[in-house]
Amino acid sequence: KQEVTQIPAALSVPEGENLVLNCSFTDSAIYNLQWFRQDPGKGLTSLLLIQSSQREQTSGRLNASLDKSSGRSTLYIAASQPGDSATYLCAASNTGKLIFGQGTTLQVKP
Amino acid sequence: EPEVTQTPSHQVTQMGQEVILRCVPISNHLYFYWYRQILGQKVEFLVSFYNNEISEKSEIFDDQFSVERPDGSNFTLKIRSTKLEDSAMYFCASSKKREGTEAFFGQGTRLTVV
Numbered sequence: 734k735q736e737v738t739q740i741p742a743a744l745s746v747p748e749g750e751n752l753v754l755n756c757s758f759t760d761s762a763i764y765n766l767q768w769f770r771q772d773p774g775k776g777l778t779s780l781l782l783i784q785s786s787q788r789e790q791t792s793g794r795l796n797a798s799l800d801k802s803s804g805r806s807t808l809y810i811a812a813s814q815p816g817d818s819a820t821y822l823c824a825a826s827n828t829g830k831l832i833f834g835q836g837t838t839l840q841v842k843p
Numbered sequence: 844e845p846e847v848t849q850t851p852s853h854q855v856t857q858m859g860q861e862v863i864l865r866c867v868p869i870s871n872h873l874y875f876y877w878y879r880q881i882l883g884q885k886v887e888f889l890v891s892f893y894n895n896e897i898s899e900k901s902e903i904f905d906d907q908f909s910v911e912r913p914d915g916s917n918f919t920l921k922i923r924s925t926k927l928e929d930s931a932m933y934f935c936a937s938s939k940k941r942e943g944t945e946a947f948f949g950q951g952t953r954l955t956v957v
Contacts, residue, residue: 767945
């Protein structure tokens with residue numbers, strides 16, 4: 734049974750810092766891994782999708798990597814801004830359904 | 844940009860009542876999903892739907908739950924007899940393919956059972 738874990742649970746950084754969020758999964762037989770952003774009381778906004786054949790994906794200041802063999806993915810956020818404050822979720826997929834981690838709540842202080 | 848829309852945004856219902864949560868997936872998507880998130884907990888998969896039938900469901904999705912695509916645009920989740928523990932945020936999602944493409948989520952329906 735796939736389990737997804739995210740570390741740390743919460744993170745507070747000053748504006749401008751580069752930071753890394755971690756995601757690990759127990760079953761490496763995934764088709765893809767997707768990163769989402771969730772603002773309080775809101776829906777999930779897709780940030781990046783990495784297919785199993787890919788090593789990384791980039792969108793603006795975000796870069797996500799995938800290492801299937803070690804069961805890990807990281808989300809790198811460059812030059813963090815207060816507007817990046819949110820909960821970041823990773824989700825692994827191997828049958829179409831997404832299995833989510835518990836999220837990392839990020840606070841970027843001005 | 845196309846988006847998944849859900850209605851209502853918030854529903855309050857009495858225990859034992861039936862509720863129907865509605866979703867309009869992105870128009871050219873073929874795979875539809877329902878997830879739920881109990882306050883403070885992980886987002887959990889409920890059911891996936893393709894070609895007018897359930898393709899996979901979780902242990903949570905028992906006989907109290909059903910899904911339907913009544914027409915070419917709507918996708919609904921029905922809870923027949925709500926319990927207090929059904930209180931959660933319910934998310935609808937859709938994707939073009941089963942794998943390899945992004946899943947897009949709606950803004951959710953917050954269901955409160957009293």
